[in-house]
Amino acid sequence: MSSDPQQGPAPAVGPREVPAWPSPWPYDYAVEGKARTPAQKVERLVPPETRPPVTTTRRGLFGAAAAGWGAFAAAGGVGSLAVVRFLFPNVSFEPPQQFHTKAVGEFGAESVDETYKETHGVWMVNTGGKLMAISTVCTHLGCTPNWQAGDQKFKCPCHGSGYYINGVNFEGPTPRPLERFHLFVDPVTNQVVVDKTRKCQVEQGTCEVRDFYIPV
Ligand code: FES
Incomplete structure (x- = not known):
């Protein structure tokens, strides 16, 4: 040092x-x-x-190609699913528009049968010598009225419209009677069949044909 x-x-x-x-x-x-x-x-x-030189090996090249094709295939699969989904749009499964009920004699006189209210939106009403299929849709704004047996009327909970047992309106804001559906007796089963694809309107006089009532 x-x-x-x-x-x-x-x-x-x-x-x-x-x-x-x-x-x-x-x-x-x-x-x-x-x-x-x-x-x-x-x-x-x-x-x-x-450091060793950077080289591309065959294995690495194939791996990169496989990854690329995999991503391409995945994107194609997603696209295909979207197309298939487009071809099958949302469908609401509603009950059949035509359905069997009971034999004519099983509907009691002056009665409202509510069996089909929830499932098909129909009251089977036997009154005045006629069996009718009356719609459960209020003709004011579409609510579902309730049958009040004590008062012998249909009463809508939304705005208070009232209908007689035959569906004719008499109180509240509704402008017209409940609608009725086509009905007939199945000759094979003897049951009453309701056809909701055809309906009539009392105020237009279209319900007075036999297609819309069965004499009882
Ligand atoms: S919807 Fe029935 S009274 Fe308004």
């Missing part, structure tokens, strides 16, 4: 400070107070001149 007589003896160089175990990975030492990035760590770990 030499020393300059002008500057005095050189400061002694002590051993490098070694961190206690577990020490940080050698290339994790901070540089100027900043932690090294992963790239910097690799840079120090493997000098550029000693």
Whole structure:
């Protein structure tokens, strides 16, 4: 060790400070107070001149191609599903428009049979010597009235419209009677069949034909 007589003896160089175990990975030492990035760590770990050249292997090429085709196929599958979904639009499954009920004699005189109210939206009404199929849709704004046997009337809970047992309106805001459906007796089963594809309107006089009532 030499020393300059002008500057005095050189400061002694002590051993490098070694961190206690577990020490940080050698290339994790901070540089100027900043932690090294992963790239910097690799840079120090493997000098550029000693790194192997970047090459594309056949396996890697096939792998990339397979991944690309996989993504393409997935996108195609999603597109195909969308097309199939488009071909089968939303369908509401409603009860059949024509349905069998009971034999004529099973509907009691001056009665309202509510068997088909919930399932088909029809009251079977036997009154005045006629059996009729009356719609349960209020002719005001479409609510469903209730049959009030004590008052012998249909009463709509929405705005108070009232109808006689034969469906003719007499109170509330509704402008016209309940509608009626076509009905006939099935000659094979002897049951009354209601056909909702045909209906009549009392106020227009179209309900007075035999298609819309059965004499009882
Ligand atoms: S919908 Fe029935 S009275 Fe208004």
